[in-house]
Amino acid sequence: MIRVQGISKSFAGQPVLRDLSFEVPDGRITALLGANGAGKTSCLRIVCGLLAAEGGQVLVGGLDPAVDPQGVRRQLGVVGDREGLYERLTVAEYLDIFARMQGLSGADLTRALESTCEELELHPLWKRRMGGFSQGERMKVSLARALVHRPQHLILDEPTRGLDVLAVRLLRRTLLRLRAAGTAILFSSHVMPEVAELSDCVMVMSQGRIVGRGTPEELRGLTGCESLEDSFVALAYGEKGAQTEEVLV
């Protein structure tokens, strides 16, 4: 479980996150929904321990990234703002290197690489260097890197951007499988249909605050809108934001 309690963050005096609190339970997919600049990436980076929070506390599997960053990173799989690939490495080399950096070796390593390759259908790419990969291929490899050590917690920053239909379906299948296996998944997105279909819980962020949270149905019912997109607009930009926050949080 990921637990965030009362964290704030500002850059050059400008507040980006304000007293943010939420939980991401194991075996659940939680979505962070927000416009550009709402603070989603900063929030995810604080959870990973890449940024330090000003006040409050973050616990990932019971560990505080500010106290034990390496312990937290062993439990985390992260697909960040960019894919973080290396164009001169083959997919096999890339995954082998990152799996070893996570402490895998011997038979465990071989098993992890084989199953990741299988699950994410990486066979055609396995021996290829990553320079010139399509956006979908890059995202697949990035996801494989995040999953190869079977982390208990998965964080994805806008994982569906630039993906074609097939890649989105593969990502969806993978996330549902991981949820069933008990992984706590936190992802940020702009894509409403994805969020609606995948998420057990949606948190709408605006100006560094969570202005609404609940299942997609709950958010639709609360805002009286027919779609999640309309609900998001109503919560993030409309006057209903303040009211729903009071009701749901």
Place this chain on the structure above:
Amino acid sequence: MSRMGKAAFRSGILALMLPLLRKEFLEAWRDRRALIMAVSFALMFPAMMAGGSMFMIKKKAEEVTRVAILGSEQAPLMAERLRGPGVEIENLGSGDPRTLLAEGYHLVLVFTDDFAQRYRDFRAPPLYLYVDTSSTDAGRAQRQLQERLAGLQQLVVTQRLAARGVAQQVLAPWKLETRDVSTPSARGALLLAMVPGLLILTLFVASLATSVDTSAGERERLSIETLLLQPMPAWQIITAKMLAVASLGWLGALMAIGALVTLMPVMPLAELGIQQATTVSGVISMGLLLLPLALLVAVLQILLALRSQSFKDAQTQLSILQIAPLVLLMGLDMAQVNLADSWQLLPLIGHQQWLKALLVGEAVSLPWMLAGSAVTLMFVAAAVATGARALRRESLLSAG
């Protein structure tokens, strides 16, 4: 592996760093652009040295002034007296001065048809000197001939006045003679003095592309975030990057040393007064003593590139950084400052002194060399610690 080493490996301190090292080395050594840059500079400068030494010899051979004289029958003795060391006189029956200059003569001296008659009549006959001032050797040749002509003129005046009863001592209060004391070996030493600076510059140039790519490049591509998310301390990330970058710089320097030693036998060093005395152990020592410096250069370049706002910015800053040590070392050489032994403890300066000595087969003090290398490694450790702090800077990641 020692018990402590095994324990460190098992506990993951080193075990996690090895795959990172592999990643950094694969990335660095597969970058064709960086390799070409490293290899080409490493081979280019010894080739230029060889070319430079050959040019110096050629220049020396060409220092003889070739003068064609037209109408020499008007003053055969004078033509004869102009001849001497460094001046070759050729009496030609006829010819066009411009054509003769184009054919390779430095100067053409023309006596007019009435030269002898006017000389005898004390009517100052004209003497035409043709010179192509656009030629690089024209100034030197003209000066050389004019000095001889002036000497000859003075002699004639003296003789004429002596014949009229004026004492020679009155006419020549002094006699100036210029002696060139420059020796080929002095010029050769100047050429050789550049080698340590250029070897050190090779460390910078050969590792520049890799250091920018692995720091500013990773920052720009945001792949640095992926690395920072791995369960390993920041110093290991900097150390792995430093080793990969240094490997290219060191390779460049080793190749330059190899090329230099290979080309030395074909260089006309003996004619420049340089005795090639580089030994095998000297070459190995040169390679080894450059290793700590390669590490320092690598980590400094990474540090500077990490501070840069972009890949391009890093390239510009590092290009400026490369010139600084070369200017410092050449400045010290030109100023011919006598440095105390303790200066050998300073990176760059110590390396320059050792390389210079090893190149001509002179002995180098092993204790000073070890102490200097240890100081360089201490600088490396401090730079790695600074780099690890730099990796924790939040500004390294673009805020979302």
